[in-house]
Amino acid sequence: MVCHLDAVLADRGLTLTELSRRTGITLANLSVLKTNKARAIRFSTLTGICEALDTSPAELFSIATQDGDLV
Template sequence: MVCTLDDVLRERGMTLTELAERVGVTIANLSVLKNNRAKAIRFSTLTAICETLDCDVGDLLRIRG
């Protein structure tokens, strides 16, 4: 899986810090996700990110191919 969080943030004109504050997670945890080092993510966190960014899971996570 590849995380495209950086691209979605850029499209929305939002910083990682702003997203972290809105979602209620640490910048460090979002950074791990953004840099493709996450081994897992809670559904509640993924849902909150998608709701905040007004996107779908498929906009954030892609299967390498």
């Protein structure tokens, strides 16, 4: 899985700090997602991010093949 949080934030003209303020999710947790170091995400966290960014999980995540290509 590849997280595109940085691109979605850029498209919306928002910072990680603003997203944290809107969602109540810590900067540390959002940073882990943004840098693709997260191993899991709670549905409540995903829902909060999607609502704050007016987006869907499909825009936030994609699947990468073993050679790195996005599906």
